[in-house]
Amino acid sequence: MIANQRLLPERHLDRAAYTDFGGYRGLDAVAADPATARQRLLDTDLTGLGGAHFPLARKVAALLDQPGPRALVCNAAEDEPGSGKDRTLLGRNPHLVLEGALIAAAAIEATDIVLYISEGATDAHQAMSTALAEAAQSPAIHDVNRVRVVSAGAHYVAGEATAAVDAINGGSGKPTGQPPYPTSCGIGRLPTLVANCETLANLPRLVGTPAGHEHPRTRLATVSGAVAAPGVYEVDPSTDTFADLFERAGQITGSGQLKAFQPGGPSSSFLDSRSAATLIDNGAVRAAGSQPGCLAVRVIAADTCIVEICQEITGFFAREQCGQCPPCRMKTQTYHRTIQTIAANKGNWDLLDKLSAVEEFVSDMPRRCSLIDMPTAPLRSARALFPADFAAHIDSGRCRWPQPVHTLTTPGEPSSHTATSPLQGASS
Ligand SMILES: Cc1cc2nc3c(=O)[nH]c(=O)nc-3n(C[C@H](O)[C@H](O)[C@H](O)COP(=O)(O)O)c2cc1C
Ligand code: SF4
Structure with missing residues (x-):
């Protein structure tokens, strides 16, 4: 069985449940044969899921060009408005993220492994602290003693890679600019791989899939705005369209008609309702005229200005x-x-x-x-x-629409509605 076909289980998985689903087999394979695992990371066409979609293999190659010891940051700062995927993933499947981080660390020979988690994501912190305690009791889970958790400040730029390194090094958590790139000088001046939480969560199924076979490619999308059931949904980019996603999120509220959506967070181009049939796939989103970002999908109803x-x-x-x-x-x-x-x-x-x-x-x-x-x-x-x-x-001299901007929702809470928009929520 390929471990961890999907990222988001129906319910929280503790270590025993995670192991029953095939968890930690990827890490076992890496421990037995690190060279092969490293080559899988160097061969993968996986791009980073923190928003910029930089090829993971190129970052790993740049890192391996630097002498060890090295370091790893799992970036779950996630203060992007409307995004709740990383905190949801950590809360529900913390061992998947931990296994992914340990696989990356083994492949790049990282001695310092930092889980950089938003200070506001209390459920995620709790779930990871329990997962780390569970993992520490298992001698088979290698190097878990090298993992530490650092809280990311609740401001948007804290998640930018150089800001993350700066915060972990004890600074104020603002971008420091590049070069030097974290791959040459990062945490404690060590060459450092900064990778998004969901990117790392893909590694168990990447190394757990036999070479030459395609590994599962599902992604997490956070839907917010004018939908009845905002929240985090796992999608298959090869088959699922935005219209499918909106249907799963309970259809459009307000006027009931779709005006527009932003597929990749507040910095992405709007697409109008004619693009709803677009596949939730990076290439398809770009061809439609927008950017996939971290799939923080904001839905706007027709009667909104x-x-x-x-x-x-x-x-x-x-x-x-x-x-x-x-x-x-x-x-x-x-x-x-x-x-x-x-x-x-x-x-x-x-x-x-x-x-x-x-x-x-x-x-x-x-x-x-x-x-x-x-x-x-x-x-x-x-x-x-x-x-x-x-x-x-x-x-x-007057707005066309009688309605105020729709009441939007806090990400990562599929069944709840709040009075704030994702943008207001992120900065408060
Ligand atoms: C203002 C700003 C905020 C960012 N916030 C995050 C974040 O919260 N989480 C994240 O993974 N990447 C964030 N990024 C992207 C990171 O700089 C970096 O590209 C990413 O962590 C690398 O991981 P990936 O290649 O796996 O996506 C941000 C970038 C910018 C410019
Ligand atoms: S580092 Fe510069 S470019 Fe980035 S948010 Fe701050 S002021 Fe803007």
């Missing part, structure tokens, strides 16, 4: 930029002030057009991370897809 949604998004980036890079401060704040003015019916087309000049002005300026780029795609796509919403605010 896209200008108001944009105002939330620009507000989020203006608040969460960390202040280190003047062009980022300037751009995010100008974007937000502009959209606030438009939303308040006090703007004009010239003001909106000036955002392109801002974009150009900052394009070559130094910055320490990619947050500076994040407001661009959602705004551009909103304007291209929904010009009438902007025209109503600018030309008619």
Whole structure:
């Protein structure tokens, strides 16, 4: 049996249940033959699931070019608004993440293994602390004594790779810029592999699948916004479409009709209802004109004003930029002030057009991370897809839609509804 076909079980798995499902066999295989496991990591076409989709094999190769000892960070900072997949995975299947981290650590010969978990994810912390205690009692689970947990601060940039390294090294948890890359100088100055929690959770099924066979490729999507049952869903990118996902999430609330969705979090381009039949696959999402990111899928109902949604998004980036890079401060704040003015019916087309000049002005300026780029795609796509919403605010001086922005939901809680949007929740 291939261990851990799926990432998210119906219920929490303790060590005994996890082992019954074939858990820790991948780690046994790695312990018996580390060279073969390392080669599987160097051969895989798996890309990172933290949002940027950088090829895992290239990071592993860069790391192995550096002399040991090395280190590993499992990144579960997850303060991306609308994303709850990592905390849900840790809460429900902590041994899968632990096994994945131990497999990566064995393959790269890491002596320091850090699970970097959002300080707000209390269930995830609890589940991992119990899992570590259970694993420590099993002599067969190698190197678990090298694992430590570090809490990630509740701000968005804390999850960026260099910010994570900085926080773990005792700094303030802000991006430090690259180079040096963590693969050459990371935790305690050791060459460090920073990999997302869900990326590492794929390793048991990767090394547990015989060479030459395709390993299971399911992914976790967090659905928020105008759906009856927001939460984390496991999807098969080869067969599942966004329409299938929305149906599983209880159909569209509000007007009952889909206006738009953002497939990859607040920095991704909006797609309109014509794209609902798109497969939840990286290539298909890109071909449709957006970015898959970490599959934090926000659903927007037909009677919602896209200008108001944009105002939330620009507000989020203006608040969460960390202040280190003047062009980022300037751009995010100008974007937000502009959209606030438009939303308040006090703007004009010239003001909106000036955002392109801002974009150009900052394009070559130094910055320490990619947050500076994040407001661009959602705004551009909103304007291209929904010009009438902007025209109503600018030309008619009133919003087209009677409804306020929909009550949105906290990620990772499939059956609960709260009064905050994912964007508000992330910064509070
Ligand atoms: C502002 C910002 C926030 C980020 N937050 C996270 C995060 O919470 N979790 C994460 O895994 N990656 C996050 N990333 C991406 C990381 O920099 C890095 O690419 C990732 O952890 C690498 O793991 P992966 O290759 O497995 O995706 C963030 C990036 C930026 C620019
Ligand atoms: S680009 Fe923005 S968020 Fe990133 S380090 Fe600079 S100021 Fe901070």
